[in-house]
Amino acid sequence: DTEVTQTPKHLVMGMTNKKSLKCEQHMGHRAMYWYKQKAKKPPELMFVYSYEKLSINESVPSRFSPECPNSSLLNLHLHALQPEDSALYLCASSRLLAGGENEQFFGPGTRLTVL
Amino acid sequence: AQKITQTQPGMFVQEKEAVTLDCTYDTSDPSYGLFWYKQPSSGEMIFLIYQGSYDQQNATEGRYSLNFQKARKSANLVISASQLGDSAMYFCALRDSGAGSYQLTFGKGTKLSVIP
Numbered sequence: 001d002t003e004v005t006q007t008p009k010h011l012v013m014g015m016t017n018k019k020s021l022k023c024e025q026h027m028g029h030r031a032m033y034w035y036k037q038k039a040k041k042p043p044e045l046m047f048v049y050s051y052e053k054l055s056i057n058e059s060v061p062s063r064f065s066p067e068c069p070n071s072s073l074l075n076l077h078l079h080a081l082q083p084e085d086s087a088l089y090l091c092a093s094s095r096l097l098a099g100g101e102n103e104q105f106f107g108p109g110t111r112l113t114v115l
Numbered sequence: 116a117q118k119i120t121q122t123q124p125g126m127f128v129q130e131k132e133a134v135t136l137d138c139t140y141d142t143s144d145p146s147y148g149l150f151w152y153k154q155p156s157s158g159e160m161i162f163l164i165y166q167g168s169y170d171q172q173n174a175t176e177g178r179y180s181l182n183f184q185k186a187r188k189s190a191n192l193v194i195s196a197s198q199l200g201d202s203a204m205y206f207c208a209l210r211d212s213g214a215g216s217y218q219l220t221f222g223k224g225t226k227l228s229v230i231p
Contacts, residue, residue: 106152
């Protein structure tokens with residue numbers, strides 16, 4: 001299984017809602033990532049987990065809360081988002097955090113719209 | 116200064132012809148890696164090819180090859196025999212130790228359109 005899956009594919013939420021994005025991989029990868037991508041822009045790194053521990057938080061607002069319950073799952077909890085948070089949210093995983101070829105495999109993304 | 120520069124916002128290529136997508140990079144780290152990803156309109160980022168800074172030969176993967184010119188700091192992607200399914204956004208990315216070796220720095224991308 002060489003796939004990263006993400007659910008839901010699309011999400012529309014109001015500014016007062018609480019929702020979660022889910023990411024799953026069964027490749028035995030120990031590093032997982034959340035990216036945010038606005039239209040016609042490259043992905044921007046948000047969070048990095050290594051061995052289920054948060055390694056990097058790229059100054060992301062607290063309305064985004066990541067969680068890594070086990071080595072295969074990564075969640076992104078959303079609360080009190082703003083319309084400017086509307087974007088494609090991509091999850092990725094890699095065998096390890098650093099070094100060598102170690103490419104990141106991406107999921108199909110969740111298209112989020114905040115009303 | 117930008118770490119990764121893709122100077123072609125958009126490119127057109129005739130089906131079955133070859134196309135080169137440009138990428139230049141800036142790093143002082145002797146150890147780094149360069150990646151190319153394809154992003155169709157569906158959104159998924161698909162890994163295409165990797166070149167390590169110490170690799171002696173240019174990377175190749177099927178119809179994809181990387182024209183790596185270390186002295187010029189360029190890592191251009193060559194797609195041979197273009198197919199309609201190659202129409203997508205293409206991102207070049209650098210991983211060096213400057214930003215933490217976990218992090219990929221992406222270029223702005225090149226939108227490739229394959230014409231039948």
